[in-house]
Structure formats: C-alpha cells, structure tokens
Amino acid sequence: MRWKITGSSVTGRSHADRGESGQDCHRAGCIRRGDNEYFIGIVADGAGSTTHGGEGAELACGCMYDRITDTLRKTGDLSCITDGEIREWIGASRSAIAAEAVAKEKRLKDYACTLLGVVAGQGHTLFFQIGDGAIVVSADGGEYETIFWPEQGEYANMTFFATDDQFSDHLGIRHFSSAPAEIALFTDGVQNLALSFAQKKAHAGFFRPLFDALREHPEGGFLDFSRNLSGFLTRDDVSARSDDDKTLVLAVLVQD
Template sequence: MTWKFTSSSVTGRSHADRGENGQDYHRAGSVRIAESEFFIGLAADGAGSTTDGGRGAEIACETAWECIIGTLRQDGDLSRVTDDRIRGWIIASRDAIGSEAANTGKQLKDYACTLIGAVIGKDRAVFFQIGDGAIVVSADGEYQTIFWPEQGEYANTTFFVSDDTCLERLNILHSASSPAEIALFTDGLQNLVLSFSQKKAHAGFFRPLFEALRKDPDNGFSGFSGQLDNFLARDDISARSDDDKTLVLAVQD
C-alpha cells in the first residue's frame, strides 16, 4: 500500500481584503514506521474572532502530528490506539497552545481553533474531530462524512481545542477498514461540498478531484497541489465562500 496525496490552504477574500493572513493550517503526509506505512492528515481553522487563531491552528496540527508519530512508533499498530490515547493528542495540543499563550501574555481563547484528523494504516483507521469542517471517505461508490460538522448554539459558531470542554466535544471513530480515498477540509468549503438538507457529500465535487489525483504521475506528494491552489482560489468558489479554505486529498495507489 502506498499513498498519493495533495493539499492546499488558501486565504479567503474576507481576510485578504483586510490585509490579513489566513487562519487555516494543515499537515499531511505518509510515514513508514518499521514495516508499515500510514497516512496522516490534519487540518485546523483558527476562529475568525481571535487575534491568533491561525497560530493556534498551526500549533494544534504540529503538536498532534508529533504525538501521532510517537504513538505509531510505540504501538506500531492502530488496533492498539485507544480513545484515551487520542484524547492525549488533543490535551497535548491544547497544552502547547496554552504554553504559547502564557509566553506571549495572551489568553488561551486568543488561539482558538478547530482540529480534524485521520490516521490510516493498511487495514485500520482512526478519525477524530473537534468543531466544524469534515472528513469525507469513499465507500461503495459513495462519499460519506465521518462526522457531521459541529455547530455551536448560534450561527457561525463552533467548538475549539482551546475550550475547557474540548474533550466533551471530541468525536472519535475507529474503523476496521482503510478507505481508498479521503478528503479533509475546513469550514470554508463545507457549504459548497456538503448537502446540509440531506447530510451527504457532493460526489460531483469529490470524484473528479480524486480521479485527477490518481492519474497524476507523481508518487507521494503530488504536483497536483499547484492546480488545487488555483482551483480553491477561483472566483466562482470565492463567490460562494469568502472564508479560508483548506483541502487535503489522499488516495491509495
């Protein structure tokens, strides 16, 4: 089993028009540990109302990545990864954000961000999510969400790694199978690629992207990423969502 993958984070017009940096962040790649290969995908979205949500998103992804690598090196098998271990990844990410906040004299909430992640091995996978955005996988020719985006009590609100109740809002799923295709994306895309009335993913969006990625001659990280940047920045996409947009795509090759 080998993975072909690509990813992109583009700054939304709402930030660009104000001369601000985007607040999304992602980390994705395949890693070989002992005789096994794993795909890891992470994406985070800094809260738009914060001063340092983008930095929080970066810290959350990078910390979770290191925790996952450490777990895989120790356990070597996703069947041994427990819910408590996954909660530990989230606690470590929150603690790392807290350390940054303390060092800069800011509050934890200034770094508020969502976090979604997937770790996939040969025949197992684990998924986790706090907040909105989503993970979509292919199954029997259909595209299904692992978790539905979580919304807060009010419009355009959600839940964050920095929240005191983050572990209560953490969704975890263990799968005894490995998806052939997977996409992770932040909330800047969710209204475009999900049907909220039917709670389904739009196959017409995902299928052509996965097909293009699969046809790309590169192995591992695909040169298709440049085209993905341009696609996410297109005027028709931006007209439907002026938020930052992150999309991670991966297929088993």
C-alpha cells in the first residue's frame, strides 16, 4: 500500500483585495520505513488579527514536519508514539516561533496560528488539532467522519492557537489502530464549504469528487493536481462563499 497526496494553500479574496499575503501554510509528504509508507500532513492558519500570523504558520508547519520525520526515522512505529511526545512536538514548534519573535523584537502572540496534523501508516494513525479548521477521514470512501469539530471561542471568529500559553488545554489528540482510506485536512476558509454546522457532519458531496480525482490521477502528477486544486479553491463560486485564505491537503491510500 502507498499514499497519493496533494495540497494547496491559496490567498483569500479578502487579503488579495488589500494587497496582503495569505496567512495559511501546509506541509505534506511521505516517508518510507521498511515496508511501511507514512503520510504526514500539517496545516496551519495564521490569526488574521496578528501582524506575523503567516510566519507563525510557516514556522509551525516546518518544525512539526521535521520533528515527526525525525521521530519516524528513529522509531518506525507510530503505535509507540505517546500523547506526551505529540505535546513535545508542538512545544518545540512553539519554541521555534518564540525564538523568531525574540529575534524580531515581537510578541509571541504576533505569530499566533492554529495547527492540525495527521501521521498515518498502515497499522496506526494519529491526529492532533488546536483551533478551527478540521480533519475529515473515510475508512472506505463511504461515510466521512470529522476527527475534531472546529473549536471556536466565546465570540464569532475567535479560536485557539498553538502559541497560546495554555495551548495544551485546547489540544485534541486521537489514535486509530489502522489507516483511513481517505484523509483531508483544511483551514477555516474551507470549513464552511466542507462541513454542515447544523448537522455537525462533513459533506460527502464536497469530498468524494476530490478524492476520486486524486485516486485516478496518473503517477507523478502531484504538481499538476495541486494546480488543479488551487484553481478549484480560487474559483469565483468558491470565493463567493468564503473570502478567507484556504488550505486543503488530501491523501488517499492505494494498492501497489
């Protein structure tokens, strides 16, 4: 078994109209250990109210991805990774952001960002999330499950961040004893398109065509499909429903 993956982060119309850069970021890839191939997907969204949220998101994604790959190269067994180790990964990312803030004479909260991640192998999958956005999976391409519902604060457009002092209080962690056939990670710019908040369910009609297209795409087509995904996320009808930055990472498990 192996993974086919793609991902895209696009600047929302609200930022583009003001000449601002997007504040979303993602890292996605695969590493192989023996006969097992692992999918790693990380997504982060810089807080719109901050001055350096996009930089915080980029630092968080990069540090998390590096810590996860280092751990997998040492252990090669996802089932041995504890919740405490996941908290240490996030703590290391937070430290990297804090060091950047000190170097630039900024505050840590100036780099505030959400953080979502998946690490999946054939025998185990772990998920973690702080803040809004969501992770959606399917075991067989049928029913779609939201791993954590987007966590929002007391007021509209308020959420929680990996840079918060009490980040661990809002950290969700789950383990599966197998790998889902389909995995999606996305920021809050996508969640109103992909989720029904009234029913607290994922829209199968949103995900199924995307996963089918990825599964059927020819080998070596990661970049081509990413361009197609970027085009989809910036379409006028999509932007009309959400003018925020949008990040979407997709992975499907396929037979060799």
